[in-house]
Amino acid sequence: MKLTRLKLKNFRGYDNIEVNFNENLNVIIGKNDVGKSTILDAMNSFFNDEIKLEPADCNKNATEKVIEISASFRMTRNENFLIDATNPTTLGEEYLLNEDGLLEIRKVINAGNKTIGAKDTKVEIICYHPKIYEQPFILYTIADLRRILKENESIISNYDEINKSKKADIRKALFNALMKEDTEFIPTIISLNNIQEDNMKSWIKIRENLPLFNLFQSDRVNSDGDKEIQDPMKAITKEVLSSLQPELDIIRDKVVSKVEEIGNKTIEKLKDFNGEIANQLKTLPDLKAWDSVFKFNLDTDDEIPLNKRGSGVRRLILLSYFRAQAEKNTIDHSHSNIIYAIEEPETAQHPDYQRMIIDTLKEISQQESSQVFITTHTPEIAQMVEKDSLIMISKNEYKKPFIVQDEQLKIQEIVSTLGILPTVFTRMVICLEGRHDINFLKNINNSIPEFKEMIDLSHPNISLYELGGSKLIDWININHFKESNIKEFHLYDGDIKKYKDLVDKMNTDNDGRRFGIYTERREMENYIPIQLIETEFNCDLSSYINIWEEFDVSSHLEGQLVEKIKDKKSREQAVKGILNSRLAQLITTDLLIEHGVYDEMKTWFEKMKVVYEGSREAIQVKG
Template structure:
C-alpha cells in the first residue's frame, strides 16, 4: 500500500484541503506557519494518534462543523481480502473510490469537552451503487439471505453459499447490474458492524507503518529525537516476525480459553446460576510496549543528554542503515521527517537526503519531509515538491510543475549556481548532462578523444538532465545566454526526449541526443568490474549474447544484487556496492580504466566519438 492522497477537513487551519502524494518521495515546502507540519501531524493522527494526539482544540476555528475528518487514499497492489479466511475482492464489493483507490476516512466528534476513543468513527469512502439503502457489506447474514430469496427464490445458483456472505453479496451485485444500468455515487460506509467491521480488521494488517520524526527538541528525559528512531527500530523488528507472533497469540488464546472454559465447567458443577454469567475474555498489550532499548556510550552519558546534533546523527544513520537493508518483502513503511536539516552539518544533510532517496526506491518505503533549506530542496526532483500557499484562509497545495516553480524557488531562495562573471565570455559551448556521475564519466573518458573536458575553460559542463529544482533554475538561466548547448541524456527516462526535441529546434547549432545504452554506466565494460571491486568472479560476460543484453542491462540494481550475494557466500563484505555507490564508482574508477578498444568491443565507440566531435566543432 502507498498513500496517493490525503484529505483534511476542519483540522487546525485547514477547512478543506487535498494533498496529492508521490508514491516514493514528497518534499513539502512553503512559508512559515502555512501548514507544512500540520500535514505530517494529520497523518500521524490518522495512523497512530500517539506522537501527536488529536484534541478538541484542533477543530478549525473557521468551520461551522463539529467534527475533524482525515482521509487517506491508498493504492493497492491487490484487491483481494479475506474475511474469516474467505476471499473477497474490494473492487467487486464496490469498496474503492472513483479512481480505484482504497479511501479510508477517520472522523472525530468534537462536540464534547474531550475526544475519546469512542469519538472516532471509521469509514470507507466508496463509489457505491445507488440502488441500495444500506451497503450490503454492513448487512447481517439473515438480511442477505432474505434479499437473495427475494431475487432467486428457491432456485439458487450453485455459486451462492448461504453460509458465506461474500458469495451472496457478489450474486446480488451481479443481479442488480443485469437489471439496472450501473449508477454509482460517493458513499461513506461505516466500518462498525458485520463484515464491514471485519474488512477493517483485515485491512489493518496491510496498512503501512507510519513514523513521524519531529524537529522540535522535547527537553524531556525521553527525548523524541532519540526515542522516535528507537521505537521505529522496535516496531519494524516486530512487524517482520508478525506471522510468528500471530501463531504465538493463537496458541496462547487457545490454551487460556481451554483452561478458562474448564474452570467455568467446574464452577457449573457447583452452582449453575453463577457459572452462567462467566465467559472467557482475553486481552493483550501491543508487542512494542513489551520491549525497550537505548544506546549507552563508553562514558555512560545517556543519549538524551548528548547534543541535538549527535541525536540527529543517530537519526541520519538509522536511515542510512534502513536504506542498505531495505528489501521488497517487508511491510510498507512511511517515514515523515520534519526539517531533516535541523542541527546537521550541510554535508550530513545531503547524506541524509541521499539515504532517504535510496530508501524511497524500495517498493516498501514512502518518504515525506518538510524543509526550509534551499540547498537541500535544490537537490530534489521537482516533481516530488508539494508547495503550500495560503491566501485569505484558503490553502492551495500544488505539485511542483513548470508553472509553479518560479514561486517555489523564490520562496526557498534557490539561486543559479552558474557564475555570471566575465568567465562566461570565454565559453564557446555548454555541455548539459543528466547528473553529477555523468559529468564525472565525461571528464574521465574525454582524454581518449584528445580533449581535457574538465579543465578546458571554453566548455561549461553542468548536470542538467534531471528534474531537480536547481537544475530547473540553471536551465532557466542558461536559456537567457546566447551560447550553443549540447544535451546528452540517458535513454531510460522517456520524458528526456521532450527536452532533446526542444534543443534540436534551436538555430544556433545546439543539438541533443539520448544515449543508445540505457544508462551511462553501460558505457563501462563489464570486464572492468573485477578491477573496480577487486574480485575474481566474472560478471555478466558468461554468454554469447552478453553484448546485446548489456545495452539495456540495469547495472546498479543487478550488480548490487550480485555483489550482495557474493558477500554472503564469501562471508566478507564487499564495500561500496549500493546502487548509488555503484553509479559513483563506475563514473570515477570505471571510466578511467576505459580504452578505445573496450569502447569498440561494446560497439559504442562511434557513438561516443560523435559526442566529442560535436563538442570540438564549437572550439
C-alpha cells in the same frame, strides 16, 4: 500499498485541503507556521489511534465542530486485505475502492465537546459501489449473507460448492450472480462501526493492513523520554511486532474469544436479577496497539543521560537508524509498507551530514516497501530531490494555508522561499539527455587521445549537464543558463523528434551562445563496437549488424539480466550502465574506425572546441 492522497477538513489552520503525494519521497516546504508539521500530525493521528486530538485542533472558523482526515492508498493489483475474520480478499473484488481505484478511508472526529474520546471518532470507507442490494454486503452478518445467498440460489450455478462458513466467499458469489452489464455504481460511505464482524473491531483489522507510520518530530522535550531517542526504538519495536503479526493475531483472537465467552455468561446470569439491564449489555473489546505494551531505552554507561547530550548527537541517532534501514533488503520487510515522516532532518547537523541524511532517505524511499515524508527549511535538501517530490504550502490573501498546485508557480515560490541559487558557473555546459549519455561522452573523451587533445571534458571550466534531470536544481540551472553568458553545446540522440527540433531552432537562431548536434544513430549505445558488447554479454549480435544504426541495443540486452534483476526497467538501466561506463572505457580509435563512427564522433568534439574557444562572432560564422 502507498499513500497517495490526504484530505483535511477543519483541522487546525486548514479548512479544506487536498494533498497529492509522491509514492517514494515527499519534501514539504513553506515558511514558519504555515502548516507543514500539521500535515504530518494529521497523518500521525490517522494511522496511530494512541495520538489523541483535542477540541482545539478543530479549525476555529469551522461552522460545524467536526474534523475530517481522509487518506487514500494505491493498492497493488492482487494485494490481499483482511477485512473480517474469515479469509483474505482483494478490495477490488469487494468493490471497496473509490472512483479513482484507491482505498479511501476517512476518520470523522466530533470536536464539539470538552474532550475528544474514542466514541467521538467514526471510521468510514469511501467507495464506488454497485447498487445491487439494500446495502453493501460487507455490512451483513454471516447469517444474513447465508439468507441472501439462499434467496438467490436459483441463479447461482455453483451454489453447493460455495464455502458458506466464509463471508468473503459468499460475498464474491453474490457479486458474480447479481452484477449486470448495466449495474449502476454510486459513491458510497461505509461506516466501519456498522460492519458486523463477530464483535471484533473492523478498524483494528483494517489498520493492521495499512502501512506502519513512524513520525520523528523536531521538538526538544529534554526528558528521559526525548522523542529523538524514544522514536527510533518505538519504530523498531513496531516493525518487529509487524513481522510477528500472525502469531499475535492468534493470541489476541484467543483472548477476545475467552473474554467474550465469560462476559456473555456473566450477562446471562445477570438476567436472573435484572433482565432489562442485562439486555442492554454486550461484550466489546477495547484493544490497544501491541507496540504500546513494550518500551525500550537507549542507555549509556558514562553516567551522562542520552537526552542531556547535544542536539546534534541526538539527531545522529536518527541518522544512524535511517542508515540501518537503508541497508536492509526490501525482502526483509514482512509488513506491506512503512512510512517514515521526519521533521527538519537537517536540524543541528553539519552540511556533510545533511547530504548524507537526504541521500539515505532517498535510498529508503526507493525501496518498494517504504515511503518518506520530510519537512525542511534548507535549500541544500530541496535542490537535491526531484520536482515531483516537492510540496509547497503558502498562504493566500486571507492568511489561509493552501497547497500550491501550479508547477511553475510552485517552483518559483520554493526558490524564493528557500533562496536557492544556481550551482553551475562554468564557461561552457555540454547538455545531454541523461546520465548514461554523460558517462559515455566522458569515457569516450578519456579513451580516445585524439578527442581529448581537441577538448578535455574534465577541465573545470566545462560542465556536463543532464538536460532531462528532474531535480529542482536542474530547473534552476537551466533558467540560469538563459540569463547568463554561459555557452551551451547540446548533443542529443537522433531518435527523439523534440530534441531534433530544439537543435534545429538553436542553430537557426545562431545567437553565438548555443549550438547543437543530434546523432546520426539511434542513441549512444549504437556507437559502441559490436564485438565489445558480444564479449561482455556472451551473445551473438551478427544478425543485427545491417540494422545496427537504429537497433534498440539496451532493450534487446536487458533480457540477459532476467535472473539477476527482476524489474524490467531496472534491468534496462543496468544494461545502459554497463554499456556507457565499463564498455565505453574499452573503446579504441581503431575500433571506432572499424565500426564506422570515428569521423562523426570527431565532428562532435571539433564543434565543442569551436564553441568553447570562440567568441560569439566566431561561433556564428563557423557554426
